[in-house]
Amino acid sequence: MAGAENVKVAVRVRPFNDREINRNAKCIVNMHRKTTELTNPEEPQVEPKRFTYDYSYWSHDGFLERESDRYLEPKNSKYTDQKRIFEDLGLQMLDNAWQGYNCSLFAYGQTGSGKSYSVMGYGSNKGIVPLTCEELFEGVKERQQSATGQVDFQVTVSMIEIYNEQVKDLLNPKNTPKGGLKVREHQTKGFYVDSLKVFPVSSFAEIESRMNEGITNRTIAATNMNATSSRAHTIVTITLLQKRTEGGQSLSKTAVINLVDLAGSERADQTGTTGDRLKEGSMINQSLTTLGNVIKSLADMGSGKKVSHVPYRDSVLTKLLKNALGGNSKTIMIAAISPADINHDETLSTLRYADRAKSIKTKAIVNESETDKLIRELKEENAKLLKQMMASGGNFGQMMGIPENEVEEMKRMLEEQIRRNKQEMEDMDKTWQQRLAESEAASMDKLVAEQKKQAQMKVIPHFWNLNEDPSLTGMIIHFAYDGVTRIGNGGSPEPDMLLKGLSIQKDHAIVTNKKMVVRLKVSKNAKVLVNGKEIRDDIELHHNDRIMFGSNHLYVFHHPQDLAKHMKAGKKEEKVSYDQAQAEIAENSGFHIEARPGMSKYDLLLQEDLIQMLPMVNEANAIAEELGKSSHFKIALVSPMSRGLKDGRTEVNVVMRNLDNNNEFMWNREKFLNRKYLMQEMYQKCMEGDPEWDVDRERDPFWEPADTEVHIGNVFVHMQSLEYLVDSNQTLQITDYRSQERGHVTVEMEPCQSDGSVLGDDDLIEEPQQLLQKNFYFRFKIPYARGIPPQFNKSFCKYRFYMDEEMRITKQVSGTSNPDYNHELTLKAGPVTPQLIDYLENDPMVVEVWGTQYEHARGIVNTNHTSDVYSSHNHNHSKQETDHYYNLQEEILTLRKKLYNIQELVEEAKVAGKETVPIDDVDEILGDEYIEIPVRRSKTCTVL
Numbered sequence: 001m002a003g004a005e006n007v008k009v010a011v012r013v014r015p016f017n018d019r020e021i022n023r024n025a026k027c028i029v030n031m032h033r034k035t036t037e038l039t040n041p042e043e044p045q046v047e048p049k050r051f052t053y054d055y056s057y058w059s060h061d062g063f064l065e066r067e068s069d070r071y072l073e074p075k076n077s078k079y080t081d082q083k084r085i086f087e088d089l090g091l092q093m094l095d096n097a098w099q100g101y102n103c104s105l106f107a108y109g110q111t112g113s114g115k116s117y118s119v120m121g122y123g124s125n126k127g128i129v130p131l132t133c134e135e136l137f138e139g140v141k142e143r144q145q146s147a148t149g150q151v152d153f154q155v156t157v158s159m160i161e162i163y164n165e166q167v168k169d170l171l172n173p174k175n176t177p178k179g180g181l182k183v184r185e186h187q188t189k190g191f192y193v194d195s196l197k198v199f200p201v202s203s204f205a206e207i208e209s210r211m212n213e214g215i216t217n218r219t220i221a222a223t224n225m226n227a228t229s230s231r232a233h234t235i236v237t238i239t240l241l242q243k244r245t246e247g248g249q250s251l252s253k254t255a256v257i258n259l260v261d262l263a264g265s266e267r268a269d270q271t272g273t274t275g276d277r278l279k280e281g282s283m284i285n286q287s288l289t290t291l292g293n294v295i296k297s298l299a300d301m302g303s304g305k306k307v308s309h310v311p312y313r314d315s316v317l318t319k320l321l322k323n324a325l326g327g328n329s330k331t332i333m334i335a336a337i338s339p340a341d342i343n344h345d346e347t348l349s350t351l352r353y354a355d356r357a358k359s360i361k362t363k364a365i366v367n368e369s370e371t372d373k374l375i376r377e378l379k380e381e382n383a384k385l386l387k388q389m390m391a392s393g394g395n396f397g398q399m400m401g402i403p404e405n406e407v408e409e410m411k412r413m414l415e416e417q418i419r420r421n422k423q424e425m426e427d428m429d430k431t432w433q434q435r436l437a438e439s440e441a442a443s444m445d446k447l448v449a450e451q452k453k454q455a456q457m458k459v460i461p462h463f464w465n466l467n468e469d470p471s472l473t474g475m476i477i478h479f480a481y482d483g484v485t486r487i488g489n490g491g492s493p494e495p496d497m498l499l500k501g502l503s504i505q506k507d508h509a510i511v512t513n514k515k516m517v518v519r520l521k522v523s524k525n526a527k528v529l530v531n532g533k534e535i536r537d538d539i540e541l542h543h544n545d546r547i548m549f550g551s552n553h554l555y556v557f558h559h560p561q562d563l564a565k566h567m568k569a570g571k572k573e574e575k576v577s578y579d580q581a582q583a584e585i586a587e588n589s590g591f592h593i594e595a596r597p598g599m600s601k602y603d604l605l606l607q608e609d610l611i612q613m614l615p616m617v618n619e620a621n622a623i624a625e626e627l628g629k630s631s632h633f634k635i636a637l638v639s640p641m642s643r644g645l646k647d648g649r650t651e652v653n654v655v656m657r658n659l660d661n662n663n664e665f666m667w668n669r670e671k672f673l674n675r676k677y678l679m680q681e682m683y684q685k686c687m688e689g690d691p692e693w694d695v696d697r698e699r700d701p702f703w704e705p706a707d708t709e710v711h712i713g714n715v716f717v718h719m720q721s722l723e724y725l726v727d728s729n730q731t732l733q734i735t736d737y738r739s740q741e742r743g744h745v746t747v748e749m750e751p752c753q754s755d756g757s758v759l760g761d762d763d764l765i766e767e768p769q770q771l772l773q774k775n776f777y778f779r780f781k782i783p784y785a786r787g788i789p790p791q792f793n794k795s796f797c798k799y800r801f802y803m804d805e806e807m808r809i810t811k812q813v814s815g816t817s818n819p820d821y822n823h824e825l826t827l828k829a830g831p832v833t834p835q836l837i838d839y840l841e842n843d844p845m846v847v848e849v850w851g852t853q854y855e856h857a858r859g860i861v862n863t864n865h866t867s868d869v870y871s872s873h874n875h876n877h878s879k880q881e882t883d884h885y886y887n888l889q890e891e892i893l894t895l896r897k898k899l900y901n902i903q904e905l906v907e908e909a910k911v912a913g914k915e916t917v918p919i920d921d922v923d924e925i926l927g928d929e930y931i932e933i934p935v936r937r938s939k940t941c942t943v944l
Helices: 018-022 083-099 115-119 126-147 203-222 287-303 316-320 322-326 341-357 371-393 394-400 404-429 430-459 558-568 577-588 601-627 669-687 834-842 863-873 879-911 919-927
Strands: 007-015 028-034 033-037 049-052 055-058 063-065 073-076 103-108 151-163 166-169 183-185 190-193 199-201 233-246 249-261 329-339 369-371 462-465 478-481 483-488 509-514 519-523 528-530 538-540 546-550 553-558 630-637 651-658 664-667 710-717 728-735 741-752 775-787 792-799 820-829 845-853
Touching: 007 341, 018 577, 033 341, 049 341, 055 083, 055 233, 073 664, 083 103, 083 126, 083 329, 103 322, 115 126, 115 199, 115 249, 115 329, 126 151, 126 203, 151 203, 151 316, 183 316, 183 341, 190 316, 190 322, 199 203, 199 430, 203 233, 203 430, 287 316, 287 322, 287 341, 287 394, 287 630, 316 775, 341 601, 371 669, 394 558, 478 820, 519 528, 538 669, 553 577, 577 601, 601 630, 601 651, 601 669, 651 669, 664 669, 664 710, 664 879, 710 741, 710 792, 775 792, 792 820, 792 863
Parallel strands: 007 055, 007 329, 103 249, 103 329
Antiparallel strands: 028 033, 033 049, 063 073, 151 166, 151 199, 151 233, 183 190, 233 249, 249 369, 462 478, 462 553, 483 509, 509 519, 519 538, 528 546, 546 553, 630 651, 651 664, 710 728, 710 845, 728 741, 741 775, 775 820, 792 845
């Protein structure tokens, strides 16, 4: 591609964060000049993977914090500080912008990888964006002072979010219609966001104020709608327009600078949703998937491969980034990575993504044009559009055979195009001072309110939000003024602290501030956690208390007077993080999260997964309750042995329970995440008033068909007898992931000849080594199982012997808890090796027992099964008797649900190491309906 240049790619590794330090993480990243190395912690002796980029920035260690302003300055030449990042990338981007080139800066990496620090920074450690913007306005000032002719410099800013394939204007959220802003395509401009508000700015302080406003709007919307902020992309667009007049003609040069914060990468097994009927259903991941496909296609093109199609049009994000990725733009990507061994998979994924991106080529051109010519072309286009509209207003539609409704739509679109062209011409005719004055007047009230808020935060107790995305933390503030502060989701009068979203009641709680003593009183049945513990009554709040309202409104309480007392007493100010708050909630839910000496990498990853998954499971339950779905979700820890593995890590899975029929299904992490995104989409549509928010059950993320195969448990078959060619007949316990008995399976093994005939006396051996280098045959039988749980209407077994690639499967048996499989196969292994003998000696064969469940609850509650029997054998029953029968069914189903909930309560107590269950919790499950229980009298006491 003539004149084309590759995307510049930089990778930066950050220091350990608090979570990684607490988990004794080890650094697995190293850098040498432009090369980044990554060591696999599971194979430390293997050569590290190496990637070469335009820049590899080491910021893990080798720095000092200046006492004067807390700036992190280099202690040695290896460390890369913010200043060097700006000099390498920011000045390059700014120089291109002054020349009239479009520029794009991508930030990519998992949530918490340090993207925000590199791009925005904090305090005196300013990131690439503020330093570039400050330098931009310095450049404007210098050029204005040195200009010889008439010049004008105009800078504008806009900010959008892309989530679930919808575009939201973060600087004008009220302007975002249902379904988001439309993305349209212009013949010369390419894809753009229609009706997006663009604000003139004259300093970086104004840009920063607008960006903070956008982040606040984003945080509020994400929390209210239960959106996953880490799956959203944000694009800040800064436009630099340079106007000058030469020879009586107006000339303009335009540079569009796109600052793109891509959704966080995360550890995910791409095969994890295999078998899920809804694996392609969620639109939340569509943009990330499409972006990966686009980058791969462009990388292939850059390396000379023939590519027939680049799928820009497959997602909103890739449409808007078409120029940045493959067109008119000079593009830089900065990939942020964690140094920690516990984040190896995410780091590897990010490095591979960046490695593909460096092969992409773009071809930027200077965007220079005559302003007068532009206005003339827009006028000509308007005249042409008006002519088309007049034609369509007469008999044009009938003449061309176009339906009337389509003619009206054509007219509407033409009118909209004319309006946009007229607005663009008016903007061109306006002076920069006029537009700037209008923008400043509109934002003056917001600036005054922000200054007042900042002053009040120093003296008034308040709540500030916590978010999984650090850049969204602290963006929402609610004050606890003197007197009473009402918390709720709406109504009249509107509550002082308005919270929307999951599990928030109309009157949720009350905060009272009496002489700076702040108390929180929870309303009946409202869900509130303080420091991870559920609160029933009122409680006094103290500085840095963590409060969860409902299922996803997480706040920290700030008390200025308490803080002042702590500082005076010499106490150090504690930092409160999202992970810390979630770990606290997990601890109080019975999961032990605290890091301990000697913990393995698997244990640390288990903790990471628990902290991530527990709030998601709580949210899924809250959504199900809000939408009236008969589903309940709970965490399940599945050991390697439960999965038929000799070693490995314990996985955090989710058990989905259908409350209508008590069927349970085990979802792995990836399947649950996919379903949760679909649940979020459904919830958002419901909250937006979409009448079609509910879907048929085949597309319902809360539903799982009864014929889905379920893993009942495993049987471990010991095979030492085969070493000595001795028959074995074992009746073995089926054990589920909780180590609970789920029935028994009988397994028989009989060494035999190659044709299946019985061995003779001469074939017996005294030592296993006598089998070496010989072929080895035995009949493997699974005659039957007994005591399979009654909710399963079909069952079968799967197993794999030694080095078999494929699973062997018995026949499926229906309609019984005591199935006869009558399975028999002659298995061969040979020639026998020491490894096979060791396998027979030490490794049990795992027989997996699987099944499918009844559509309706078993026994008398099974309306599909039992009612058929009832109707076929009892034709003469009266309607009254029939009604009574079905009432009994309903009553028994209710009792079974209550029994299940009590069992779950007991299980949670066991996990938490408790020996008792609170009576109040049992009473809450039982409700107001009590059953009269017979009382047996004793000489010493009454026994129930």
